[in-house]
Amino acid sequence: MAQADITRADITLGHEVQISRRCERAVVTAYRELRGFGTPDFDAFRACTTLYRIHHPEASLNEARRLVAEWIDHHVIRDDPGPTPGCACG
Secondary structure, eight states: GGGGGGGGHHHHHTTOOOOOHHHHHHHHHHHHHHHTTTTTHHHHHHEEEHHHHHHHHTTTTHHHHHHHHHHHHIISOOOOSOOOOOOOOO
């Protein structure tokens, strides 16, 4: 992965996340930063769901919640740097 693909938050927190989808990378980065600043979990999740829907206004609220929850679980909770299933934007 090119150095430019690693966000400042990922470097700061010691994570080298290989995320190809911009929306997924934005969601995971936002969640980590919000939690790092002390934002409660549910508020950070809600903000990230909104962020996803900005990237994908065609997505339903339920679809956005499901994907955001999967990405947070995969990248943050399980700390898995590998790819995830998700939206088709690539």
